[in-house]
Amino acid sequence: MSRRRFLTTSTGIAAAATAGGLLSGCAGSVSSGGSGGKTTLTIMASGTELGTPAEIKAAEKALGMKLKMVKYDLTRLTAMLTSGNAPDLVRAEGSDAPYLASHSVAQDLDDRFAKSTVLKVGDLDPVNDIWRWDGKQQGSGPRYGMAKDWSQSYMLWYNTALFDKADEPYPSDTQPLTYDKLLDVGKRLTQSGKKSKVYGLGMAGNFETFMILTTEAGGQLFNEDYSAVDFTTSEARSALSWYLELAKSGAAPTIANPDPNGWDWPTFDAGRMAISTSGYWFGGMVVTDKKIAATARLAPAPQFGSKRISTGYTGTGLWMPKAGKNKDAAWEAMEYFLGGAPAKKRAESGAGLPALKSLRSLLPKSEGFQKQAYAVQEKELSYFEVLPFTPYVRKDAVDAVINQVMPAAIKGSVPVSKLADQLNEGINKQLANGKKLIK
Amino acid sequence: MILARRTGLYLVLVALVALFVSPFGWLVITAFKDSSEMAAYPVHWLPEKWQFGNFSRALTFFNYLGYARNSLIIASVYSVLITLSSAWAGFGFARLAARGKRLVFGVLLSTMMMPAMITLIPTYIIFAKLGMIDTYWPWVLWGLAGAPYLIFLFRQFFANMPRELEEAAIVDGCGYGRIFWRIFLPQSWPVLATSMLLSFTWVWGDYIAPSLLLSTDHTTLAVAVATQYVNESNQTPINNLMAAGSVLYILPVLLLFFILQRGFVTGVSTSGLK
Structure with missing residues (x-):
């Protein structure tokens, strides 16, 4: 075979293999049955x-x-x-x-x-x-x-066994805890022994958190046309301050000191988290473990200011x-x-x-905790409110900015006023870019 | 003195081995744990009760063998095709003279520096236009196209083979096709083993391409293991089953490596790459 022939053959083989089909080309389905002409x-x-x-x-x-x-x-x-x-x-x-x-x-x-x-x-x-x-x-x-x-994502699931151990009264089924009270309770329920750590509270510090707290305090994060945020208002800064106090206290896992499990359930299930900020859906996990089902209870979402909101953002x-x-x-x-x-x-x-x-x-009511959760949930429904989000970016993008700047603030090197400026700068830049993309 | 030095060296080596093996070891230990033990603190280094049943649950939680079959098909087809096409191209670059060969080779190597993520969406669009989404044709085409790294590997190996071998074959009436198939390829088994092993592993372990191009029903084991061990009610991960599924998932690659390891080491050293 000559050099030219070698090169020609190479091309030919590639084309033939493509056209002739070394493989059927049909991906192997792991379930049986074809479409049979159906839509x-x-x-x-x-x-x-x-x-x-x-x-x-x-x-x-x-x-x-x-x-x-x-x-x-x-x-x-x-x-x-x-x-x-x-x-x-x-x-x-x-x-x-x-x-x-x-x-x-x-x-x-x-x-x-x-x-x-x-x-x-x-x-x-x-x-x-x-x-x-x-x-x-x-x-x-x-x-x-x-x-x-x-x-309603900011309701509270709590473990009565850990409350009993700390001699702490249970939260009311109807009246929300204030966030300040929740912080105090969370700190008291936290156990930092040599061999084990029990978190008093699990709460994400994301845009949703700050939006709810700011709104409940009487302010708002977005401007009128949702093209910018302002974390420098007194309401927004008080929301940031509250969260930073929680994060610095060590009572909750944070972005700077995350729970290796990645989410609340395994830690709550292991009796290592007294309160988890989770909605009614958490009951679907609780029912899988009889031990925790015997001590788990649901409480209303806490309240930050004068306005009671229990939103479901997702x-x-x-x-x-x-x-x-x-x-x-x-x-x-x-x-x-x-x-x-x-x-x-x-x-x-x-x-x-x-x-x-x-x-x-x-909705299930056969287990004791399910009856209690159902009753609490029914009363909570009237406090539901949609907190409008911007059309210019997706929530993930905004949370990415928070995750970027929050660790330094939690570690204490960035004061709240500077954190607010950093959040404004990062998020508003994204919003401005996103706004340009809408025709 | 020599004994002390050697002991010190071995201690360092053992420490390094422990460091590199530890993630795999932790994966194996996790595969034997009960879900409640995974959140235990202080950490349970070894399970209190070894959950051997995790492996059977991992195999039956979804159609594990069906997805393994999908992975095996595309990894095998791709590795065979890409090994042959890369060897073919490498032979051309090593043994044939052509105008612009160095430039083409340079361009080929430079594509290795292009991050695959950049071509992700264009790749999808091309295959969508060709009607190849949710089929295994992309892997066939990628296989036929050759891989720059493997072409380089073969080129280096073939370039080191004596010119007399080629000349004697030509004198005996061989064309370049027969020289490649009958003389060069059979002698390149270390590089063939290396190429097969590497390319099989690329596809077996690839998450991005199948998750982009295949539907849930047709996807590969890598995607299934990463996404399907979830609680049905709220789609949260079941980590101990995922660990058990992952241990089973890496077994074929380990097996392949043990079978081909001699060739792999020789292939990498004889092609001038270390």
Whole structure:
């Protein structure tokens, strides 16, 4: 074979292998069955949040369509939207609704809700207002999605055994603790022995925390058109000061001194956290361990100022991309997952509050802690309020700025006034950049 | 004096081995723990009760073997194809004269410096336009395209082979195709082993490409292990099962390494790369 022939053959082999198929090209499916000419819907979700593989098969049977489940990934979603290959349904947190709506990627679902016999507007829990955007503000206007389930995230789960050990009275089932009182209790419940550490309190120090505290104190973080934040107001600075005192006290895991478990449940379950700031959904974990179920109780969300708010910021649910190609089928699937058998099963598990009022009666009440949690939760509902978020950036991006500047403040090298300036600078820069991207 | 020096050296080596093995050791220990023990403080260095059942639960929690099959298919196809295509290209760069060869080789090597993340979304768009999303064709094409590092490895190895070997073959009537297949390739088994091992490991351990290109049903074990050991109710991770699944996940790579390690070491040393 001559040199020229060698090179030609190389090219030929590559082309032949590509065209002829060294491999079938069909990816091996871990579940059986093909589409058989049915509509195929692509749904982007996390893990098994919409169902186990067996439940997805059941959904396919019930809906009469093939469901292609794709792991939620922002990079992939961007790539899919860019390539004109949009998924039919996507999961997201409700705080992203203004961003999705204002960037014209999410479909306005008002007409579909108006006609639906499964997801009736009158049956929608107020939390679904998180998914509304009127062009200026979150909470009103057309609906761009719907929550799957939700919780009032700043309620408190506490371990009565650790309260008894510290001779501390239990929080009231109806009256919220003030944040100052919560801080004192958290400090007293903290045990820092040589061999073990029991955290008095678990509370994230993220944008949501500061937004709630600032609002309860009578202020607000965003300006009127949500294009800038201001952490230098007295209300915002008092919120930052409160959190820094908690973080410096060692009573709670923080970004500067994180809990190796990464989240509250394992630590709470091991009896090493007296209070966890978690919503009703935490009960879905508590029920898995009889020992902790015997001592776990739910308390109302604490209050920072004169205004009592118990928000549910996440409201994770589904939205429909405008560029989706199977919108009717996608809506059918949305009705099924958010109002059909899977929604009922989720409500019965107690791993979150249902997004439909009619399903609330299904919440579990068989265990002692479930009865107590249900009663507390019912009274808490009236304090729910949507705290509008900006359309210009996603919540993750704002939290990234906080995580960047907060450790130095916790370690004591940055005073509150400087921290507020740093937060303003970092977040407002992102907001300004994000605003430029909206047509 | 020599004994003391040697003892000191071994102590340092043992300490280094312990340091590097410790993450793997911790993974194995975690795989045997009960979930409540994982949050125990003080830390339980060894499980109080060894949970051997974690491994069977890890295997049945989702269709582990189905995802392992997917990983095995694409890792095997990719490693065979990329080894052959890289060897083919490396042979060309080492033994053939062509105008601009050095420049092309330079450009090829320079692509190694380009972070893969930069090409992620364009790559998705290209495969989407070609209708190859949720298929294994991207790995076939990547395999056929060759990898700069492996091409470099083969080129270095082939360049060191005596010119007389090639000339004798030409005198005997061999063309370059037969020289490659019958003479050069059979003698390059250390580099072949190295290439197979490296490329298999790249795909077996890759998380980004399958999570970008494949659906949950068709994805690989790497993605499944990282994302599917979650509590059904709230999608929070079940770390001990994830650890058990991960231990099982790395076994094929370890096995492959033990089988091919002699070739791997020889391949890296004889190709002039250390």
